[in-house]
Amino acid sequence: MKKRILLLAGGQSGEHEVSLMSARSVLAALPVDQFDVTPVVISKEGRWLPPTQTLHALETGEAATGGDLVLHRAASAEGYDAVFPILHGPMGEDGTVQGLLTLAGIPFVGSGVLGSAVSMDKVMTKQVLASAGIPQVRxxxxxxxxxxxxxxxxxxxxxxxxxxxxxxxxxxxxxxxxxxxxxxxxxxxxxxxxxxxxxxxxxxxMTSHRPRELEVGVLGNDAPVASPVGELSFDAEFYDYETKYTEGRATMHIPALVPAEVAARARDLALQAFRALDCAGLARVDFFYVEATGELLLNEVNTMPGFTTTSMYPKLLEAAGLSYSDLVTRLVELALEQR
Ligand code: ATP
Ligand code: MG
Ligand code: MG
Ligand code: MG
Structure with a gap:
């Protein structure tokens, strides 16, 4: 029987639009012979939009006002086998939605309450990773x-x-x-x-010199695996919003052209961080590599990274041999695993 999937997108954070972009790609890629997918866009006001407004929002990128309060809708999420919360930032990637789904007893893609909340907060992340001995900026x-x-x-x-x-x-x-x-x-x-x-x-x-920026994809629950290392290069003061989302401003290099020892260190640190933070399903772990000193510093962990077909995370897993559509399928399987 087909698995019924609720795809949550949009959300209340400053990354609402980014989430809609990610969701469009995921929606198009979940194989129709295996999944029956219902998308629901959450408006910036936190309302769960009905089907026609949801489709409009996915098409235009603009979410209407209206819709239901989250708690009214959570109960009706019960009819689903799993939820794919393709939400970035607070009220989505930070353990709030994960708590709601845990209470409702519905499996979902990605980290649980603890891993999501700790990884979302840069201070908490740094404290946990420091206690695990992982190198970071001051x-x-x-x-x-x-x-x-x-x-x-x-x-x-x-x-x-x-x-x-x-x-x-x-x-x-x-x-x-x-x-x-x-x-x-x-x-x-x-x-x-x-x-x-x-x-x-x-x-x-800031890092001692301008850093190179490396990213590693992690996939799995109790036996997570690390992807090859990717690198982002761009011509800007830093990797800001505009550089991230304006076509042609940043270039992705997979695999990153770094010494094999550096790549191995990055993958190892990514897995250590994933475990230390109690992540599950997926995460994109970002690093600063200071070429002059050889330092490799962990910058942050994203538990629901950007997920368009051209985003870094899916591209890293593609380099590991998993197509975009295999990847989203695998993520649902991981959600359905006992953990
Ligand atoms: P994401 O979209 O990956 O979730 P974010 O909003 O969590 O990003 P960061 O990754 O913390 O933000 O920082 C954004 C960018 O700012 C980095 O990719 C890097 O270009 C620059 N940057 C941030 N912190 C530092 C630092 N301590 N030293 C040097 N550059 C930094
Ligand atoms: Mg980042
Ligand atoms: Mg981040
Ligand atoms: Mg992020």
Whole structure:
């Protein structure tokens, strides 16, 4: 019998549009002889849109207002064998939707509550990975809204890290809200932007030299495997939103042209991080490689990485021998495994 799959897309985060792009590709690739797929777009207001509005949103990229409250819909998700939450960022990739589906007793693709929540939050990720001995950039504890740190104290933290530094909302993706700050004069504006998107903000030292950016795909539950290593090159200050999503701005290199020892280290660290963070199903683990010093620093773990047919994660798994359509099928199988 065909498996009934609920495909969730859109969502309330700053990555709503990116999610719609990913979802279109997944929807087109789930083999129709095996799966009966129902897409539901979640509007930016957090409402689950009915079929016609969902199709409109997938076609145009614009989600209408209206729809049902999430809790009304969760119960009706019961008729499905599995959910594919192709949602990026908060209220989707961060354990919230995963908690809802766990309560409803429906298997789903990807990490559970713990792995999703810890991997989404850059501060928590860094703390867990530090305790696992995984090399990372220096960083300062999130300054939390409401902690009432004086602006001077924040400036001191920043000065201790040294400029340029990165200011990021702790829980986001697609570089939304991230600033590269070249001196104290730009700090306030960067903090204001990050705090407008999150109550937790992280300051990160920049790598000693401009890094090369390597990414590894991980697939599996209890016996995860690492893909070949990919690299992104681009002509911009850093890999920002525009560079990520404007056609032709970034180039993907698979496999990355790095020494075999570096690639092996990246794959090993990716698997270590996947386990340390209690991830499941899939993750894309991103690294900074400083060629001059040989340093390989783990930047972050994305538990629901960009998933269009040209996105890095599916391309990495393709290099490992799995076509896009085999990959989405495998992910549903992994969701249905006991874990
Ligand atoms: P994603 O879309 O992969 O989820 P994100 O929004 O979580 O991304 P990061 O990966 O943390 O953001 O940072 C975005 C980009 O900013 C990196 O790919 C890199 O180009 C640059 N960057 C971030 N932090 C640093 C750092 N500490 N040193 C050097 N470059 C950095
Ligand atoms: Mg990220
Ligand atoms: Mg991300
Ligand atoms: Mg990233």
């Amino acid at each position: 960083w300062a504890l999130a300054i939390r809204r409401g902690w009432q740190q004086t602006p001077d104290a924040v400036r001191e933290q920043a000065a201790a890290l040294g400029y340029p530094l990165f200011v990021k909302p702790a829980n986001l993706g697609s570089s939304v809200g991230i600033s590269k700050v070249s001196g104290p004069g730009e700090l306030d504006q960067a903090l204001e932007l990050a705090f407008s998107l999150d109550r937790r903000v992280i300051l990160e030292a």
